[in-house]
Amino acid sequence: MAKVYNFSAGPAVLPHAVLAEAQSELLDWHGSGMSVMEMSHRGKEFMEIIHDAEHDLRELMHIPAGYKVLFLQGGASLQFAMVPLNLLGDKDSVDIVNTGHWSKLAIKETKRYAKVNVAASSEDRNFSYIPEESSWQRDPNAAYLHYTSNETIGGLQFPYIPSEQHGVPLVCDMSSDFLSREIDVSRFGMIYAGAQKNIGPSGLTVLVIREDLLGKARADIPTMLNYQVHADADSMYNTPGTYPIYIAGLVFKWLKEQGGVKGIATRNEEKAGLLYHVIDSSGGFYSTHIEQPFRSKMNVVFKLKEEALDEIFLLEARKNGLAQLKGHRAVGGMRASIYNAMPIEGVKSLVNFMQDFARQYG
Ligand SMILES: Cc1ncc(COP(=O)(O)O)c(C=O)c1O
Incomplete structure (x- = not known):
């Protein structure tokens, strides 16, 4: 598998x-x-x-x-x-x-x-x-x-x-x-x-x-x-x-x-930090409209600079083993839900993919 x-x-x-x-x-x-x-x-x-x-x-x-x-x-x-x-x-x-x-x-x-x-x-x-x-x-x-x-x-x-x-x-x-x-x-x-x-x-x-x-x-x-x-x-x-x-x-x-809620909270901060960093450092290729202090550490919602790239992003992500990233139809774009059970390796894998994708299509 x-x-x-x-x-x-x-x-x-x-x-x-x-x-x-x-x-x-x-x-x-x-x-x-x-x-x-x-x-x-x-x-x-x-x-x-x-x-x-x-x-x-x-x-x-x-x-x-x-x-x-x-x-x-x-x-x-x-x-x-x-x-x-x-x-x-x-x-x-x-x-x-x-x-x-x-x-x-x-x-x-x-x-x-x-x-x-x-x-x-x-x-x-x-x-x-x-x-x-x-x-x-x-x-x-x-x-x-x-x-x-x-x-x-x-x-x-x-x-x-x-x-x-x-x-x-x-x-x-x-x-x-x-x-x-x-x-x-x-x-x-x-x-x-x-x-x-x-x-x-x-x-x-x-x-x-x-x-x-x-x-x-x-x-x-x-x-x-x-x-x-x-x-x-x-x-x-x-x-x-x-x-x-x-x-x-x-x-x-x-x-x-996992060290209880305290332990998982530290990891959740780290995971969210990795993702928001890629978004913020992408030169506008990725963006989120949520103001900094209120950005969710569970559901990272972001857009690509052109909506036309959404489908290809999702297809390529899936080929790389990154599933169910499509944003809710009410807001569009992407949503990476990184709940407690998402390992940091999963987030790192997504981050690498996002950086590669931005290099290729940016
Ligand atoms: C914050 C929040 N409230 C309520 C609901 C509705 O939950 P349920 O589908 O269990 O009724 C959801 C579902 O995703 C949710 O995210």
Whole structure:
């Protein structure tokens, strides 16, 4: 099999060691004679798997007491509705920061249930920056403030955690930079992330939620959308996505071996640094419109100087074992997603290719 480096934005590359381990125990998990896919979610084997996954995640993120970890389904997109349905309580408005595609979808869905105050937006300059926090127009009566720490499509990332004001809890869609850098969980009311970038396969959504935010769900919502129900049942109200949870558990163990979040964050900085350096030193052959402090370390979005070169760039890249570099159709150009599991060798290979390509076509 030819070596391929996969730069997909998600579902995305998983650690090779994790896939190999899953393969080796696919038919027989730890001498049980069963595949994880075949096990009862309430049996002692799977209980051990989910317990270890939660334990390792808590350790990796230093999740303090007073927070629940939930393993749910429906993707991050379902959270766009579940968050307001669960967290509005007796309030009727929500603050949201609009930094691009995913924030906009969160706004759209939230508007079905609440008044939305767009506390800040960078749409005026094509989502190339994060508005200065002091300029945000916050509503002191908002139920929570929602933001997207990393805009996967636009390639725009918050370099900091916003401050909590007026006791309004922070809710963060951390789908595409979860576990990529150290964060202080205690600053958040709730964090959620679709798994298919830094956690595992699609079909799993991970939530970290402060316990005092549970129990505020609207009475008329479906049982399956109620956080309290899932929290009370330790994510076992119904059949959870057992196999994605198992793979997530392997990814968490792998991450611990990489020096934890701190270790991987250093490597993520290095990988992103290599790519942005090639872009910045290409004499305009490659460019990114994202302002320096807000450039994503997970999704490096860039354009070639002529759109006509896009197809040939992608074809040549693929021939060189560099896959899934096409940018999202909403922004065009290229996107190199360099999540935790992308080895530095993959980024170096891309960097060399980009330099050669620029020499040939520049
Ligand atoms: C930041 C962000 N939020 C939400 C989503 C939607 O996730 P899902 O497809 O799991 O619903 C994505 C998907 O890529 C994303 O990148």
